[in-house]
Amino acid sequence: MSFEYAPAPESRDIVDLKPSYGLYVDGEFVEAKNTFKTINPATEETLAEVAEAGADDVDRAVAAARRAYDTVWGPMPGAERAKYLFRIARLIQERSRELAVLESIDNGKPIRESRDVDLPLVAAHFFYYAGWADKLPYAGFGPDPRPLGVAGQVIPWNFPLLMLAWKIAPALACGNTVVLKPAETTPLTALAFAEICAQAELPPGVVNILTGAGETGRALVEHPGVDKVAFTGSTEVGRQIARSVAGTGKRLTLELGGKAANIVFDDAPLDQAVEGIVNGIFFNQGHVCCAGSRLLAQESVADELLDRLKARMATLRVGDPLDKNTDVGAINSAAQLAKIRELSDSGEVEGATRWSPACELPERGFWFAPTVFTGVAASHRIAREEIFGPVLSVLTFRTPAEAVEKANNTPYGLSAGIWTDKGSRILWAAERLRAGVVWANTFNKFDPASPFGGYKESGFGREGGRHGLEAYLR
Amino acid sequence: MSERLSVRKTYKLFIGGAFPRSESGRTVIVNDAKGRFLANAARASRKDVRDAVVAARKAQAGWAARTGYNRGQILYRVAEMLEGRRGQFVEELRGAGLGKTAAAVEVDAAIDRWVWYAGWADKIAQVTGSANAVSGPFFNFSTPEPTGVVGVIAPDSPLLGLVSVLAPVVVTGNTAVVVASESAPLPAITLAEVLATSDVPGGVINLLTGHRAELAPWLASHQDVNAIDLTGAPGDLAADCERAAADNLKRVHRPGDADWSADPGTARMTAFLETKTVWHPVGV
Incomplete structure (x- = not known):
C-alpha cells in the first residue's frame, strides 16, 4: 500500500x-x-x-x-x-x-x-x-x-x-x-x-x-x-x-571532481547501508563532487542489497523543489541534463543494465529519474567518468583487498564510504583508500570543523x- | 516638581538559573569608592555553596554533551547580551571606583574576551587533541574532555577579571561555581542577569557573593567539586584551599598575578580539561 x-x-x-x-x-x-x-x-x-x-x-x-x-x-x-x-x-x-x-x-x-x-x-x-x-x-x-x-x-x-x-x-x-x-x-x-x-x-x-x-x-x-x-x-x-x-x-x-566508491561489506547493516547509498548518490540530485557514485557490494550480499536499494528508490519523490516532501529536485541546467543523459546512454551501449523506479517527471524543467546500473565493468564510462547526476553504478567484489583495489582504480580521490560492523576493518580500509574524506557507516557528512578536499x-x-x-x- | 525617585535593584545570588537570597538571610553592605551606600549584597553561606555545587553537578553532563558549535553559539549570545547592557556595566564599574574611560575600556575588553572564548568551543580539540603514531596496527587518538564541576575564586577585577576566569572554564563543557569579587560583587550579579537571558542552561554557571575567606574553603574541600581556580584567593587562603583540594585530588589552578589586558592564551582552558586516549585495532 x-x-x-x-x-x-x-x-x-x-x-x-x-x-x-x-x-x-x-x-x-x-x-x-x-x-x-x-x-x-x-x-x-x-x-x-x-x-x-x-x-x-x-x-x-x-x-x-x-x-x-x-x-x-x-x-x-x-x-x-x-x-x-x-x-x-x-x-x-x-x-x-x-x-x-x-x-x-x-x-x-x-x-x-x-x-x-x-x-x-x-x-x-x-x-x-x-x-x-x-x-x-x-x-x-x-x-x-x-x-x-x-x-x-x-x-x-x-x-x-x-x-x-x-x-x-x-x-x-x-x-x-x-x-x-x-x-x-x-x-x-x-x-x-x-x-x-x-x-x-x-x-x-x-x-x-x-x-x-x-x-x-x-x-x-x-x-x-x-x-x-x-x-x-x-x-x-x-x-x-x-x-x-x-x-x-x-x-x-x-x-x-570525484568518483567515490561506497563499499558495502557482507557484515554491514544493510538497511542502514541502503540509506547511506541513497543519501550518497541521490542527495542534491547527485550534483555532489563527493557523491558515492560507485557502489561496491560484496558478492555474497549484492543481490539482497540491490533488492532493498530498489525498493527504497521506489519511494523517492522527484518533483517540485519547493515541496517539503520532495527528495530529488530538478537537474540544474539543460546542459547538465544532456551530459547525464549522454553518459547514461553510454552505460546501456557498453552493456550495463539500467533500472529506474516508475517515476512521473514534470513536463517543464530539467528532470532525471533516480537511476541504477548493474553489471557495470570497471572499463565502462559510467564507472570511470563523473556523471554529476542521480546515477549509481554498481560493481561487486569478493575480498576486502579487491574492494580497496577497485575503489582506488580511478584518477579521482575525493571521498569514499565504508559499510561494515567491524571497527578494525573500517580503519584497515580507511588506511588504504586514496581519498581525502572517508565516511564509515555514514555518507555525505559535512561540518565546518572537519577538513574536506581531495587526493x-x-x-x-x-x-x-x-x-x-x-x-x-x- | 520633585525629581523622580529611582527603583533600586535587589542583588541576590545566582544558583541553578534562579536568583535566591542567601539561605542564611545575611547581607553585606556594598559602598561605592566614596563610601556612599550602593546595595546590600547577599552574603552566601556554606549551604549556598553546597546548593550551587548540586546545581552545577546536575547541569554538567548535559552541558558537556552539547556540541562545541552549540556551546559556542550560546556563549556568543552572552556577548551579544553583554553588549546590550554596556551602559549598565560601565555605571557599575564606576561605582566600583573606575573612571569613566577606564570603565568603558574594561567593559569593551570583557565583551571581546567573551567573544574570544566563545570561538574556542569547537576549536580547542583541534589544538589540544591529536592522532598518535603508535608502533603497531592501532588507530590511537586523544581528545580533551571537561573535568566536571569547577570552583572559581574570582579576582577583584570585577568584570574583565571575572569574565577572564569564568569563560575558559565553561566553554569546554565544565560547569562553574564562582565566588565573586568581595570588594566589588555587584557586576557579577548583573552578569548573572545576562547569563539568565542568554540560553545558558540553569546551573552551568552559579555566582555567589560574600566573604571569600568563608566560602573558598568549603568549595575547596567539597567532595563533588573536581577542580578549583584560586586566582582570586590571597596567598594564605590559597595555600589552605590547595591543601583541602588535595583530599579528592582536585585540579588546582593557581596562577601568579594576572594582566587581564594581555592575550589570555589557552592555559585557563587546558587547566580544566582531561585528555582521553582511545585505542582501536586496525585490520581486516
Whole structure:
C-alpha cells in the first residue's frame, strides 16, 4: 500500500526578487555592459537578469579588493575581523529561510536540503571561521601567520551559497580580501550575500561579487593583481587553472571532481547501508563532487542489497523543489541534463543494465529519474567518468583487498564510504583508500570543523577545520 | 516638581538559573569608592555553596554533551547580551571606583574576551587533541574532555577579571561555581542577569557573593567539586584551599598575578580539561 502526499509547498513570498542585479564591487552594486538571465530549472521561468562582468569589471574589483586589503582589512586586528564575521553569521541565520528558498528556485535542489543542510552549514561555517580570526597564532602555522592578499575565488552551482561560505569565511578570517565569481546558473544567493555584507557594514572592497560565465572566471584567475586562486568545479577546468597559474607565484587550491566508491561489506547493516547509498548518490540530485557514485557490494550480499536499494528508490519523490516532501529536485541546467543523459546512454551501449523506479517527471524543467546500473565493468564510462547526476553504478567484489583495489582504480580521490560492523576493518580500509574524506557507516557528512578536499586529480588543499586556514596564510 | 525617585535593584545570588537570597538571610553592605551606600549584597553561606555545587553537578553532563558549535553559539549570545547592557556595566564599574574611560575600556575588553572564548568551543580539540603514531596496527587518538564541576575564586577585577576566569572554564563543557569579587560583587550579579537571558542552561554557571575567606574553603574541600581556580584567593587562603583540594585530588589552578589586558592564551582552558586516549585495532 502506498500513501498519497498532498502538496506541501514552501512559500516563495519570503523572497523578494528584483528584475535585475548588478555586480557588487567596492561596497556598491554597479551595472555591467552585458547581462544574462538566470532561470528556475524546475520551471524554466526567468528569475532575473544578472550582470556579466567583463575584463574591466574584474580590474575594478581586484583594485577595490587590493585597496581594502592594504588600508583596512589587512591591518585590522583579528578580534575586529572576527566580529564582522560573527555579524555575517548571525545575518545569515536571521535570513536563512529566505536564502533557502532563493537557493532552491535558482538551483533546483529540494527545499528540505537547502533549509536543513545548506543554510545551517553556511551559517556555521562563518561562525566557525569567525572564531579563528583572533586565534591564528594557535592554529599551528607559526607564531605570526600573515594573510596572502587578494583572493580570486570561483565556485560551482551545486551548493552555491555553501561553496561561497567555504571560500569567503576562511579567506576573510585570515585577513585576505576576496573577489568571488558564482556559477553562471546560480548567481542569486551570492548577490543576496552581497546585501548581507552591506548590512554587516563590512568595509567596501573586502568582498566583491562578480557574476558571469567562464570568461569572467578566466579573467579573474588570470588577473595579475590576484595573490591566491581558489576554485571548486570540474577537474578539466581545474587543470586549465593550474596551467594558467603556473609560474605566476599565485597560491592555488583546487577542489575538483570525484568518483567515490561506497563499499558495502557482507557484515554491514544493510538497511542502514541502503540509506547511506541513497543519501550518497541521490542527495542534491547527485550534483555532489563527493557523491558515492560507485557502489561496491560484496558478492555474497549484492543481490539482497540491490533488492532493498530498489525498493527504497521506489519511494523517492522527484518533483517540485519547493515541496517539503520532495527528495530529488530538478537537474540544474539543460546542459547538465544532456551530459547525464549522454553518459547514461553510454552505460546501456557498453552493456550495463539500467533500472529506474516508475517515476512521473514534470513536463517543464530539467528532470532525471533516480537511476541504477548493474553489471557495470570497471572499463565502462559510467564507472570511470563523473556523471554529476542521480546515477549509481554498481560493481561487486569478493575480498576486502579487491574492494580497496577497485575503489582506488580511478584518477579521482575525493571521498569514499565504508559499510561494515567491524571497527578494525573500517580503519584497515580507511588506511588504504586514496581519498581525502572517508565516511564509515555514514555518507555525505559535512561540518565546518572537519577538513574536506581531495587526493590525486580531485584537487589539492583542504577546506574546513583548522587545516582550511592554511590555504589563506603564509 | 520633585525629581523622580529611582527603583533600586535587589542583588541576590545566582544558583541553578534562579536568583535566591542567601539561605542564611545575611547581607553585606556594598559602598561605592566614596563610601556612599550602593546595595546590600547577599552574603552566601556554606549551604549556598553546597546548593550551587548540586546545581552545577546536575547541569554538567548535559552541558558537556552539547556540541562545541552549540556551546559556542550560546556563549556568543552572552556577548551579544553583554553588549546590550554596556551602559549598565560601565555605571557599575564606576561605582566600583573606575573612571569613566577606564570603565568603558574594561567593559569593551570583557565583551571581546567573551567573544574570544566563545570561538574556542569547537576549536580547542583541534589544538589540544591529536592522532598518535603508535608502533603497531592501532588507530590511537586523544581528545580533551571537561573535568566536571569547577570552583572559581574570582579576582577583584570585577568584570574583565571575572569574565577572564569564568569563560575558559565553561566553554569546554565544565560547569562553574564562582565566588565573586568581595570588594566589588555587584557586576557579577548583573552578569548573572545576562547569563539568565542568554540560553545558558540553569546551573552551568552559579555566582555567589560574600566573604571569600568563608566560602573558598568549603568549595575547596567539597567532595563533588573536581577542580578549583584560586586566582582570586590571597596567598594564605590559597595555600589552605590547595591543601583541602588535595583530599579528592582536585585540579588546582593557581596562577601568579594576572594582566587581564594581555592575550589570555589557552592555559585557563587546558587547566580544566582531561585528555582521553582511545585505542582501536586496525585490520581486516
